[in-house]
Amino acid sequence: MTTRVRQSEVLRQRVHHLLPHLKEELGNLVRIPSISFPGYPEEPGREAADSVAALFRSLDRLDVRLIEMPGEPPVVFGDQPAPPGAPTVILYAHYDVQPEGDVEQWLSPPFEAVERDGRMYGRGAADDKGGIICHYGALHALGDDLAVGVKIVIDGAEEVGSPGLCRYIAENPALFAADAVIVGDGGNVACGQPTLSTSTRGLAVVDVEVETLAGPRHSGLFGGPVPDALVALSRMIATFHDARGNVAVEGLDSDQYGGLTLEKDAFVEEVGLLPGVDLIGDGTIAEHLFTRPSVSVIALEAPSFAGAANVIVPRARARISVRLAPGQDAVSAQSALVEHLESVAPWNAKLRCDRGVAMSGFCASVDGPAYSVARDALREAFGTPAVQIGRGGGMPVQAVLHRALPGAEIFQWGLDEPGAKPHAPNESADLLEFEHFTLTEALFMAGLAWTEAAGDRQGGRP
Template identity: 40%
Template sequence: MTDVTEIIAATKELMPDVLARHAQLIGIPSIAFPGFPEKPVHEMAQAVIDMLRDAGATTARLQEIPGGYPAVVAEIEGPEGSPTVLLYAHYDVQPAAESQGWTSDPWTATTKDDGRIYGRGAADDKSGLAMHYATIAQLAKNPPCHIQVLVEGEEETISHLEGFVESNPDRFRFDVAVIADVGPQAVNRPALTTAMRGDVSCTLTVSTLSAPVHSGLFGGAAPDAMTAMIRILDGLHDDNGDTVIPGVESHDWSGAHMDEAIYRQGSAILDGVDYLGTGSLSDRVWARPSVTVIGMDVPSTAEGGNVLIPSVKARLSLRIAPGTDPEAQLDALMSHLRAQAPWNCRVEVARVKAGSNFQADTDAPAIHAAEEALREVYGAEVEQIGSGGSIPLVASLLRCSPSASVVLWGAQDTEHARIHASDESVDPAELERMIAAQVLLLRRLGAEA
């Protein structure tokens, strides 16, 4: 039996190095979105290679991905007959616009009075990179199992890695995937994510006029596209705020309950504003669909003139319930939108993507091993929670290794991490605990082979 006390002590000794490397990564603005500089993204990829090689993964190298930014891959050979464990994280980050209201430089790792480390990517997902670095640093000299490393460069934008993985299935054979890109509800509250919603999206264009015309001379009979768009979008929710689209499925959540105080803190809902929907918070965020308008092409208030707007375009994101067919759910959304045409306006709907959802086999031995590792490190019972977010690559990986287990965990707590938002942060003590749990898990997986 592996001595958890030994692993916890070794992890604590390593943490100054881990946090220094984590800070270096935060300082690289690796935004892979179109229109942002490419140089920092490539710089970040090389920084990941250097970090993995320093940890002992000497095979770390770039993997070119057709049409997109490169991934970073590595392999460490373990004992003959031992399982293969895939470690996944991503090195790209969300933009950090000044308009978000950051209180410190997003590209400088800043430790504040609460002890948390702030910066873009501090949690999502440079904490995952730090976990893998520290895990390899402790195991590379005497690996308990075969270790594969896969670090993506486009997880936050439209990924090209999914197609590459599915086109090269022989390169992605593994027994257990450890995905370090989620986290618990709150720090020091251990959790495994056992289900994720999928994310399907499309664009909706509504047109009513061939050109903008004077709103006084023609308004009142000639419809403007914005008003038609509003009427269509209003029909996607009922009076309770539940997403109601024919053919889009809805489930209930059977795992741990979402803590309302944590949800309110993490979601930044204004005082007095009601929640959307019905059912428990866990149902609404982890198991039911949620449609959102995430972008719209319209004149700004500064540009708005006294004209009827002839055409408006919106992008819709639909988070779909775990266990549903992404293509079928996207088809249902698009069919519903095409059927809406107030005042016989012209409606065009175009597919953007269909990102898969995920449901873990919670009876799998690797899931039990992960729960036990968390329990021993934290000294507390482990929650099985969901994620309203998505990691579509998981489905692609499972198509290559359909009998594999997937462990989803990390240091991105719901309560304070604020991923994708201003003042993103990670708790270094939580990161330390998760590193110890991950080292313990890999040792146990190797010992049980």
């Protein structure tokens, strides 16, 4: 038996023995209603940040502090420098949660941690307080055997897009310098099937306003030669797709997809497509979801039914939301959409385009050394090889880390498997997944140090 195999077995046992303690700590966090949405009290966020900081401090290894973010809850940051020549790993998760939603639909109170049938129920159990405890548990299990540098980054505003942290990372890239980043906020495609999420699509939003008349005019007296702004806007909206439903906006890219395919019937059921309604676009469902753009109209300003009069509508407005191929720059995609709108506006109608959110996606390079260590760790922890999949939309902070640390390998995994119901009533964390991901992270950090040491024996890192 090699030392490495022995080390894996030791880590497996340590994680297993730690489980009662880890479950208790998860329960303690779930009980704090740290909702980051506007209008909710700030104190629970602060309490959660303090609890998370205390938890990591209790390991007696990391230098832990709170980084204050103007207008949002603080980020818990901790680091332990790498031994000479060893790599550094960022462990990211978030302590803020979604609101509880309709309390009537919860089988147990949202901010109580209740264990039932191998799952821990409560808001945030999976998304993402479980992710925090996986990081903590992995470091706890490694103890003095930890042989890589570690930085913990525990966000308090992920559910509202982490604007402060994104800015902070962009302004202080050196603080976040690392060789590998574990974003512990993903999920397996099914319980027990380890899954690496390797890309997320970006987002670009444009508001378009169309005007044709100085004000509403009687449609009987003027209708016919005079263009209706809502009809003009509708004609523009109709150009976003071809007849088969493929996006037809020039300049919106598509990327190649190399991950898991999705089964049509299961997808149709999951999304709740009404019987007989077609799925649109050529190609596979997975390509459309993960590496091709999609265009939606998410708001339309037009006269309402109440008080609708027989007039020509002088002005109409729509908000266009585009999910972008993971590799496309969001600002250039936004420009492509604006140019498209300008080119298809009929009848010389007056047009105004206002640019909204522009958030580039993320596409991991999956052939680096840390990726192969990660695949080994997942296979060993779960007993089956990992699959790769894209994500349809995602976390700004991941894309920002990717840009700030171009050399780092970024992984996303976590407890959000389909049964976890993140963001919905009765959210829960599967406790076997919880144990397996804690072990995965311990094995990953051990394996990375091991690989690094082997590299050193062969002449060191390039």
